[in-house]
Amino acid sequence: xxxxxxxETLLGPLNVNNxxxxxxxxxxxxxxxTVQLKPALVMGIAVTIIVALSNVIISLLRNTIPxxxxxxxxxxxxxxxxxxxxxxxxxxxxxVAMQLSVYIGxxxxxxxxxxxxxxxxxxxxxxxxxxxxxxxxxxxxxxLIIVAFFRxxxxxxxxxxxxxxxxxWYAAGYENCGMMMMPAMALILVGCIIWAHRSLNKEEK
Amino acid sequence: xxLNTNSNVYTIVYATIVVIVVAVLxxxxxxxxxxxxxxxxxxxxxxxMLVALRYDLKNCPNPAATYEExxxxxxxxxxxxxxxxxxxxHLPDGATKYVLRLHGAGLWGGIGxxxxxxxxxxxxxxxxxxxxxETPGLGALIVEEPFRKQFEGKQIRNEAxxxxxxxxxKQGKTCEAGEKYQVDAVSGATITSTGVSDMLHENLCTEYxxxxxxxxxTEEE
Numbered sequence: 040x041x042x043x044x045x046x047e048t049l050l051g052p053l054n055v056n057n058x059x060x061x062x063x064x065x066x067x068x069x070x071x072x073t074v075q076l077k078p079a080l081v082m083g084i085a086v087t088i089i090v091a092l093s094n095v096i097i098s099l100l101r102n103t104i105p106x107x108x109x110x111x112x113x114x115x116x117x118x119x120x121x122x123x124x125x126x127x128x129x130x131x132x133x134x135v136a137m138q139l140s141v142y143i144g145x146x147x148x149x150x151x152x153x154x155x156x157x158x159x160x161x162x163x164x165x166x167x168x169x170x171x172x173x174x175x176x177x178x179x180x181x182x183l184i185i186v187a188f189f190r191x192x193x194x195x196x197x198x199x200x201x202x203x204x205x206x207x208w209y210a211a212g213y214e215n216c217g218m219m220m221m222p223a224m225a226l227i228l229v230g231c232i233i234w235a236h237r238s239l240n241k242e243e244k
Numbered sequence: 245x246x247l248n249t250n251s252n253v254y255t256i257v258y259a260t261i262v263v264i265v266v267a268v269l270x271x272x273x274x275x276x277x278x279x280x281x282x283x284x285x286x287x288x289x290x291x292x293m294l295v296a297l298r299y300d301l302k303n304c305p306n307p308a309a310t311y312e313e314x315x316x317x318x319x320x321x322x323x324x325x326x327x328x329x330x331x332x333x334h335l336p337d338g339a340t341k342y343v344l345r346l347h348g349a350g351l352w353g354g355i356g357x358x359x360x361x362x363x364x365x366x367x368x369x370x371x372x373x374x375x376x377x378e379t380p381g382l383g384a385l386i387v388e389e390p391f392r393k394q395f396e397g398k399q400i401r402n403e404a405x406x407x408x409x410x411x412x413x414k415q416g417k418t419c420e421a422g423e424k425y426q427v428d429a430v431s432g433a434t435i436t437s438t439g440v441s442d443m444l445h446e447n448l449c450t451e452y453x454x455x456x457x458x459x460x461x462t463e464e465e
Contacts, residue, residue, distance in 0.1 A: 105255040112262055119266040123273050130277040133284035141377065 049170040052178035055240060059182040060233045064150040068142050069183055070225040076199045078138045079187030081128070083180025085143065089120045090152050090179075091172030097160040098168035104161075113156045114147070121146045151175055186228045194219025293343050296358040296372040297333060298396075316340075319455070330455055333360075341369050344452050348443025351435040353377040355386070355443060359395075365456045368410070371395040373440065383436030394427035400448055400456075407456065409448045412441035 058064045065086075072082045093116050097104075104112050125143045128136040136143065146152070155175050160168040191197060193216045196204035204213065218224050248254060290311040291301055297314070304310055316332040319342075333341045342365065346357040353376035360369040371392050378384045385391055395410060402408045402421055411419035411426040414434070419426045429437035448456060 103249060103258070105249050105258055107250065108255055108259055111259070115262055115266055119270060122270055126270075126273050126277050126281070130280035130284065133281075133288055137288075 045167065045170055048167055049174045052171075052174040053181065054178075054236075057178045057182065057236070058151045058154075058175050059179055059229065060236050062151075062154070064154055065179055066226075066229065068145060068149060069179075069186060069229060070222040072139055072142050073183055073187040073190050073225050074194065074220055075138075075191045076184065076187045078135055079183040080180075081132065081135045082139060082142065083176070083183045085124050085128070086146055086149065086151070086179050087173060087176025089117065089124060089146055090155055090176045091169055093117050093120055093152060094155055094160040094168040094172035095165050097156050098163060098165040101161050109161065110153075110157070113153060117152050117156070118147050151179055182229065182232060185232060186225055189228055190219045190224060194224075292372050292374060293331065293333075293358050293360075296343055296360040296370045297335065297341060298360075298370040330452070339363065342455075344447065344455075346373075346443055346447045348439055348446065350375055350378045350386075350439040351383055351433075352379070355436070355439055357443075359444075359448075361400075361456075366399050366401050368395050368398045368400065375436075378436050379433065382430065383433040385430045385433065386436060386440055391427075391430060398425070398427070400425075407449050407453070409445040410441075411445075412437045 052058055055061065059066065059069055068082065068086075072078045093113070096116050097113055100112070121144065124146075125136070128139070128143060155171060159171045163171070188198070191199075192203065196202060196209075196215050204215075249258075287308055291307045294304065294307055294311060294314075295301060299310065301307060314333045314335060316334050319330040319332060329345050331343045333343060335341060340363045342361045342363075344359050344361065346359055348355050355373060355375040355378065357371060357373035359371045361367065362369050373386045373392065375384060375386065378386065398410050400407060400409055402425065408421035408425050411421065412429045413419050413426045414429050414437075415431070
């Protein structure tokens, strides 16, 4: 159904060309929003939607955009989408919007977005750009979710806000790892993921 | 039709159109969503007040309804300060509580909260904090129960009836007013803790001084 090339565009960023662990983009927000699973999920979805839509829009406009102001046009499109997402979140997911606070606004500066727009959408057709955006968005989201999973599980003993470590463990002396709440642990976890990822993909050089 | 996409006129016209389209779009979205957003903000404030009144939101499926049940009236400050307001509640057990809105500054941004006072305007019934951007795991711990619980039952005036507020002190240190009038700070979050301390002092001793003073002079003096 999908040609080899489209498959690569969509699925490549999930693994061999992952924006976070291979291209090492978007690290800043990966540290900030992964204390709990829920904000990480929302952030992953928000970035996926924004990167996919802005990719399509820029790809549609790519032949009309004046070269000299192309970065500005890209930025305006991204900023508009981010503001829209932020407004929608404030209206329909207020708690999460508060938790993500400035990081929604900072999606604008997420290197994944500008990187994909400049490297892909400016030279490719809308359909491919959509797939590329979705792929990169998911690639980013998946890392966020893995990191948030471990941080919430080990740091708060819960997942998505529901307690999963039974009280009997706490009674037996188990303690939540406070370190997991610190942004530094996210970096260490991302490092571990990169390590595992590289050893699994040796042949990719 | 071959347009020169690099000419100055084209560039300027293009930029203008893009900006106007985006501006109109965002303005429409903002106007369309404003009501829902305001509602959410209001609901969030009501939830925070319920927490200050020692309500566990987990056992409270419909916070808005609970709020409506308990609230009596709003005693707005005379000053035109919208951040300061006092709301009177009647709890199911018949007790009257006053919830005062607090606002101050933490390390990275504003902090705020709601303090629920008993009818004597002296004893703290419960308290709740919120913050814009304190450090997760450190300053942000002020919103957690262990920190908040410390305030319950504390008195904000000393035996002589003087307003002393509640100080947030590092473990092992004692504030001027004495041990009864302090709580333990969050370790590792000195500036946030000091911010909470200052916020309480400023709000209770200045902002709400008139309201809290109205107290008829009791046996002393």
